[in-house]
Amino acid sequence: MAKKYLFITPLAVYILDEHGEPIAFYKLYRDSMSREEHVRLLYDMEQGRLSEKILEFIASNIKKEDELVVEDNDLGRFISNNLKDARVESATRGDAILKARENLTSIIEKTVGVKPQEYYSLVHELMLQLTRLKVKEVAEKRDLFVAQAINALDDVNKTINLFASRVREWYSLHFPELDELVEEHEDYFKVVSNIGFRSKMTKERLKELGIKDDVAEKIVKAAQSSMGADLTEFDLEAIRLISDTGLRLYSIRRSLEKYIDEAMYEVAPNIRGLVGSLLGARLIALAGGLDKLAKLPASTIQVLGAEKALFRALRYGAKPPKHGVIFQHPLIHRSPKWQRGKIARALAAKLAIAARIDAFSGEYRADELREDLEKRVEEIKTLYAKPPVKPERAVKAKKGGKKFRGEKR
Structure with a gap:
């Protein structure tokens, strides 16, 4: 029984003997292959997957009695599952692979025909493209979009509470009783944005905004006997700037909640x-x-x-x-x-x-x-x-x- 070693480099896949010398090699980059295909091949190998041609190359260069030593556990499992007759052993360290790594540039030059300086520049370019591909793969995951959406929703909720606190405190100078009568921030924004002056508070207008009958009656009564200060149109416009923004934020919140619900149906x-x-x-x-x-x-x-x-x-x-x-x-x-x-x-x-x-x-x-x-x-x-x-x-x-x-x- 002889031990053979699988040695993977960015430009070729090697079968090594026990002395670290290449028995056979499979060139990864070919004239018919684009650079993107080459990078995708390297990415698949990093994820523990090999192409059919590489599996055929491995199968043709090992015998039934041979034992194939693979450094990567995932690749070892993949080869075992796809080559039933192969005897695969996963080992994180092998003297043969260490020797091959020491003589890597000379092995590449002899087998693939690429000189050391050219090899290093090629590897640098390939690794940059591989990194871009990994970043793109991560960015395209839908679960990260969902995570960003829920964080955005939290920010919107904080901003709504901040704006509501400011509008309530500001508008209470004119109509302080409204603060206790209207609990929901959105309803408070609606009253300030659509009615404004307490003298214009009527039951009909409040009901149009979605205020309940009994609450509307209390608001009208409180408006008639309010102890708040008078308000000018100039002051009201300033308050409405914040109030209108609060209403838009509620609309944004509903849209985000709908987006998260639909995205979660797809993602999880x-x-x-x-x-x-x-x-x-x-x-x-x-x-x-x-x-x-x-x-x-x-x-x-x-x-x-x-x-x-x-x-x-x-x-x-x-x-x-x-x-x-x-x-x-x-x-x-x-x-x-x-x-x-x-x-x-x-x-x-x-x-x-x-x-x-x-x-x-x-x-x-x-x-x-x-x-x-x-x-x-x-x-x-x-x-x-x-x-x-x-x-x-x-x-x-x-x-x-x-x-x-x-x-x-």
């Missing part, structure tokens, strides 16, 4: 079906992409978004967080406190499965996952219907007050 339908499009997109953004989320264990998914609390617990010995952003899911935040940790664990486990299906399979199984989750939540609510009884020592310690470091009791 199982996550969307399990926790909704917005929460699912936020998890993808926090993980750094769908592939990264799929590789995370359920315990990490459970606390995504609560990193500060987690590190505080590790550093100062505080209680570790039971959940991160998944707290936004109604099954968690509508449940009693003592049940939330267990429900969060169950939800994170299903999310881990959903993320892996979306990333690697594409099969739709959200309904099945959601049904299993609901069953588990019902079990938790039945088994832990009442809060746990605190240990007697903990109760006494709480009554006795805080125990400071260095103090003896």
Whole structure:
């Protein structure tokens, strides 16, 4: 039995003997091939895939009793799966390959006919194109578009709250009572932008803006007896600039939410079906992409978004967080406190499965996952219907007050 080594370079693929000498070689770049095809070939090899011609070259140069040593584990698995008779061994280090690497430029010159200086310039150009291809592949991933959209939505929400706070404070100089009567920021913007002066407040105009009857009546009464200052048209126009922008931001928010929902249906339908499009997109953004989320264990998914609390617990010995952003899911935040940790664990486990299906399979199984989750939540609510009884020592310690470091009791 003889050992042979697979040695891959940017310009050729070699079969080496045990002394690091090339037995056979396959030239990667040919006259009939474009530079883009050559770069794509290198990219595929980096991802653990070989073309049919390279597989044929390998098969024709190894015998049944030979053992082929491959440095890359992914390539080793690929060759084993596609060449059933080949005996493949994955090894991160081989003396034959090290010797070939030391004499790389001379081997390239003898076999391919490329001089050292020309070889280095070719490799430099190929690596630049390969890097561009990798960047393009990453940028074209739809999950990164979803992550950017959810971050943009968060920015829009922050801006809406900032503008609403400013308009309420500014307009309250004229009509302070409106601040308590209208809770929704969008309704407040509508009143300021479309009516403005409190003297023009009528029930009919308020109802046209979507204000409820009873609230509209209260606003009209409050406007008649308001203790606010008078407002000029010049002042109102300045306030309306901010108010009109707030209304446009609400329109942008709705458009972004629609975009995220449709994109999540394409990118991660199982996550969307399990926790909704917005929460699912936020998890993808926090993980750094769908592939990264799929590789995370359920315990990490459970606390995504609560990193500060987690590190505080590790550093100062505080209680570790039971959940991160998944707290936004109604099954968690509508449940009693003592049940939330267990429900969060169950939800994170299903999310881990959903993320892996979306990333690697594409099969739709959200309904099945959601049904299993609901069953588990019902079990938790039945088994832990009442809060746990605190240990007697903990109760006494709480009554006795805080125990400071260095103090003896």
